Amino acid sequence: MASAPDPHQPVIVSYLTLRRVVGVLGVSLPIVIALWGFSILGVFRVLPSISDYYGLRTRDVFVGTLFTIAWFLFTYRGYERKDDVAGDLACLFAIGTALFPNTGTRLEQVLHFASASLLFLVLAYFSLFLFTKTSGTPTRMKRARNAVYRACGVVMLACIGLIGLYKLALDETPVQQVKPVFWLESLALWAFGVSWFVKGETLLKDA
Template identity: 50%
Template sequence: MTQFVRSYLFLRRAIGVLGIALPIVVIAGKQLLEGGDLLGSLSSYYYSDLRNVFVGILCAIGVFLISYRGYGVLDDVAGNIAAVAAIGVALFPTTPASPTPGQHAIGIAHLVFATIFFLTLAFFCLFLFTKIDGAAPSRRKTSRNVVYRVCGIVMLASLVLIVVIGQFFADATAAWHPTLWLESLAVVAFGAAWLVKGETLLPDRPEPSELVQSSRA
């Protein structure tokens, strides 16, 4: 049983580490290897020298999500959907400059997969990770739920802002690369939530009453 728990904690931590690493590695790596200006979005790094890293991290996240099993059928279904979406984002690249009709269609598929990916991960944070069993939640569980909800809201807010800015303020904000930073923020929020779920951050610890009882034993 202990080995089983450790395996699941490892999966959660691995997903979290990969999520946080993705924007850091591809953005910093591109600047080190190629230099030049930042790209317009995280997905645009597919067309840089960091393509294999970008695809590899997303596919690894997808594999870990497929392997992940939660506490019920809904967790498993959500994990599988997020896994397929992550791999879809990796294998169907964003639309390049001056696209062919085929590349434009692939770019649309990329947007669909990316939207499903983030919405499913936000669902994990807001509804699945925050579940409480019959017992009263511990202080750490309450704190973790706050983190999960904040991460879920950050992901949803980032998606909304990407759409709004892209539709109404694209030209005015292009020099600031808002889509890149908002996508990166959403991915880091996703990674942070999974690190917390893997008990790398805010792990359970004995309540004060339990410590008192233990000292009296």
Template identity: 45%
Template sequence: MGSRLEAVRAVFDYKAASYHAQRKCIGILGISLPVLLALGKMLIDAMFGAPGNPDFKLGIVSSISGYYYTVMSGVFVGTLFAIGVFLFNYRGPDENDNRDNLAGNIACIFALGVALFPTAPTPPGDYPKIISMIHFGSAAIFLLTLAYFSLFLFTRTDPNRKPTKRKLLRNKIYRGLGWTIISAIALCAAVMLFLDDYWISKLAPAFWLESVAVWAFGWSWMIKGEAILKDNE
């Protein structure tokens, strides 16, 4: 009897470790993406760029999606595919609750949509508008689905157990990060629609707002993966 109980505990411990590992991987990829793209491009351009070229720019690209047209294209696409694979395989801790699985599959599909349907280049020329629309729609749904994870899935509590102080703190952080994602998406849309021709566009506001949204979802998954703020009670 004791050996059977130990075997059951081992299975649950393995599954819990697997959930935490998946969450941490998603979080690390999200947090590192804007940093890798920006620093990677600047470093490679500084080492191998051609400053005599009138199209040469050493600095931040206008948006995260814009790195598709730089030397960091492989990192951009590869990271989105990696995030998509982890989200597709993510099932959540409760086998009777299918919301984690469904949300992960939706986020996976639209993460791949962001990678496979690139944003329009600058200048756009005769680039098909339908592809740009698919790209922006995929990006919005991808990030909103991750906000849903933070606001509604990560904040669930076991009705049979009293939540710990750390759990209550984590729930507040999850909600704050979820609303940060939504706010950053709304501000980014407003900037692109109404302020694209103003001086502020030179500061790459879309890149920074997208980075805030991506960092918010990344830290949310890192916390859920118990990289920080793990229960100590």
């Protein structure tokens, strides 16, 4: 006898799809704004940071992507209250990063950098502590996913620390020629994107 269809299955599929979309947005954001920036500037070079693309038409992608991610994180519901709180905080910080340009007033600059830093910290928390939770004995694929989550969380934290180190000790030195902030921000976004892409069960899915 065939089993009855699960009425919750469409909701589950939609939720997994949203996780994949968020992952794709995180991975693609640095690539899209850099390529669009090349066409606008007419030269093959990247700006010092992703936030600097706010000063070009690329801000449409920058702001739009952050608001889309913020909306999903606001609607994100996990198994415990702390999952919901983390999602709400990440939403707030994503909106703050989008609304306050790094080229605005002194207050806007402070709010932008604080929001961006706190956003990555919360996203790292998702990868390190929320995505790795399991009930019962984890499967082989779950253990593999947990390894990816932890690696992504560590990468995000390392990028935040290295950006802070650069700003404190290496800014206005020859190191700035390689645009370290842009590449570290991009790496952190790619780690975030991969983490959510895996959470969407696109990779390392249980049988």
